[in-house]
């Protein structure tokens with residue numbers, strides 16, 4: 001097979017096709033004989049979304065349901081690039097303890113593959129000489145390949161120099177005379193027969209030109225397309241190197257620096273290592289492919305996803321229609337919040353056993369977000385692979401159809417449990433998530449109260465307007481955009497535990513579409529939608545809960561200055577009430593009233609209430 005490919009490469013003028021065929025065959029070859037360093041090999045697929053030079057997101061809506069589960073026949077289809085592949089790599093046996101886990105890597109291949117490297121992003125917890133620290137601004141938990149890694153990968157491939165291959169008998173296809181081969185740039189005098197071996201594989205194939213004694217190429221360099229003279233990557237080799245990079249230095253001169261970053265990672269991941277030593281309850285959850293989908297996922301939703309995403313190519317709109325028509329996925333707020341059964345009761349129990357086992361270890365766990373003190377960050381106890389399994393099987397397909405902008409290409413996640421209980425945290429103040437798509441499932445419930453309130457989308461004129469209150473159900477999930485304002489109200493009895501997965505899209509976070517533009521609030525905010533943690537004007541609308549004023553007054557940021565609701569002020573409200581009771585007397589023009597309101601509003605801003 002190896003000898004066929006160069007022919008295809010040289011013959012096909014269209015770079016997209018040749019790159020695709022090459023890559024697709026490589027993925028199939030890998031799948032049919034999975035190397036020991038690959039723990040989980042995702043599907044190769046055409047990007048559902050790309051990002052333009054001007055950082056705009058471009059959607060491709062024809063391919064949202066194709067090849068999420070299946071691989072395409074390489075020669076039948078020639079999908080447009082870039083192509084995407086997710087792989088979980090093992091770490092080498094000799095790797096330091098913190099590295100001994102499955103490492104998710106996202107590869108995005110350009111159409112110039114195999115001449116160019118794909119983008120390489122490690123999306124699990126990792127710190128190493130070979131990855132950049134996550135971008136603070138983006139906070140997407142993504143570790144891009146460092147320039148050191150790229151340099152090492154390039155070195156390893158090296159340039160293939162094309163060659164003049166000499167043949168006998170003044171015949172280009174005559175017997176080979178290897179001792180008379182010449183370098184690519186060398187001049188070939190008349191009187192020699194042979195061919196320009198552009199791809200360096202020793203064979204005359206594809207469009208490689210042959211010469212009898214009466215003609216000469218000059219030098220082969222002038223006869224071979226530039227791109228085939230350069231080095232070519234191969235997927236197996238690339239993954240094997242990435243695997244090695246997870247256990248130590250790729251080059252002796254990187255040794256010291258590698259050790260230094262590795263010891264920092266050992267500190268970051270110390271809870272994972274300690275918890276493994278203490279004893280995990282359900283070991284399989286800590287490894288890729290460990291989540292037994294048939295047992296863990298509600299069979300009805302499992303079947304539905306299989307039906308919609310594994311077979312017919314539906315448009316995105318059609319896929320969404322089918323999901324909703326099933327009656328299993330309910331639209332809690334049209335286009336914005338969806339709910340569906342997800343975990344079996346057995347799996348909820350199993351998960352709770354693991355969480356309680358961790359509590360039992362008394363190991364320190366960081367708080368999941370700035371507002372809850374009793375949850376656990378799951379990635380920091382080692383459950384990252386379980387969440388990737390869940391993201392692959394469920395969150396990604398659903399999000400790509402329900403939230404195409406934010407959810408077409410999810411790569412990383414921040415996942416945690418959150419607990420409400422009398423005497424501990426009893427609620428979660430209204431907020432937006434630092435996620436692109438949030439998946440939230442109730443895994444333990446023996447409680448009353450604690451509804452999840454939804455308001456509007458952050459930055460929109462109605463972002464502090466009450467939309468609905470959702471009551472969780474054991475094993476059921478809701479999925480919504482991170483930008484959707486929400487909060488959990490007081491629990492009135494018992495205990496509630498939820499698993500929350502914040503998924504991130506690298507594309508979205510790097511696009512203009514993710515830039516928040518606040519519009520002016522259109523109406524007076526609802527009491528249930530103001531936040532003592534985030535809102536500057538909280539006290540204007542709601543009495544401060546006990547102890548919160550001292551802590552949060554003056555610290556809010558939302559809405560940004562000048563974007564608050566302008567048409568409300570207590571003096572105006574009082575006057576309007578009076579006017580209403582006077583009975584229908586007209587009070588000046590709408591414009592004049594608006595002016596007065598603005599003035600009053602800006603005065604009131606100077607002294608936060």
Ligand SMILES: O=C(O)CCC(=O)C(=O)O
Pocket residue numbers: 369418428433440452486487488498500
């Ligand atoms: O308790 C809930 O259902 C909401 C949790 C939540 O919004 C969060 O953790 O970000």
Ligand SMILES: [Fe+2]
Pocket residue numbers: 431432433486
């Ligand atoms: Fe939230």
